[in-house]
Amino acid sequence: MFWKKKQDKKQLNEKKTYPTRPISIHELRQAVQQYANTLQQGVPLSVIINDDLTIDYHLLAPYLKAIPEETYYMSKETYEIFEEKDKELAEHIDKIQRAVDQYKKQKGELPIIEGDPYKKVSYYKLESLNLISQRPDKTFYITKEEDLITYNQPTK
Template sequence: MFWKRKRKKEEEEERNQQEIDVSIDEVRQAIKQCASDMPMGISLRSLVNDDHSINFKLLKNILKGIPKQKFYMSKETFEVFEDAEKAKTIDKVQVAVDQYISEKNEIPVIPGEPTFRISYFLIKEYLHHEQPDYPLYIDPNDRLVTHRRPNQ
């Protein structure tokens, strides 16, 4: 009887080690579930490696395996990407936005822009001339940077 439980456990571990195909939405759902299961005081940053890749060893039980492809996550906003550079860029812009808000006490958006598109001109001194070549937006409620254009 003991060997049956042991074999069943080994089979389950083997399934969780399998490489699987997952969509970015499935990864986001797994992260969301992991976040809700995490004890207080544990940050989602524990899922992010130094290179912004996601540590799927911590999500393998939820996903039932390890994704074949790499996914990346912003350490500041926890958005998930298929491209490491986007995750790094979001983090740099978020830090610049936070510094601007801290000093000027206002959100650095293009004046009159209903989508809260970030003005790179206003935060250029905080970005150190590493301006993204695509628009980023800011949520006026939580002040987090996003690549998703908000609904007007």
């Protein structure tokens, strides 16, 4: 009995190594979804996101059966996944989403341009409360779902 427990503990401490191979963003999204389905209630998906917004591939490796060759980024605020070329977009989404949330908390309303049918984020309103120091090149909109931002213009 003692020997069995010792073996089990040893196996838990050994990390399985996975090969490195090309992984598509679609495959990665599926692996993230599978991983999310295993999380205990109350554990946020953000546990797989590193400080630099890269994804902790070691947590996803059992689902991918590999480590991606590519570098992917994930927004901590919206959990959207981006390719290397869109890293800056992931950073802007996080920055603007935090500012929108803070604005709503302080003012009790969304920082949108008055009369805009698409709920375009007003950078002026965010700047007026010192929530952003510079405007991103992209236009962001506020979605109907949980007041999350998106860079895709909504349809009417």
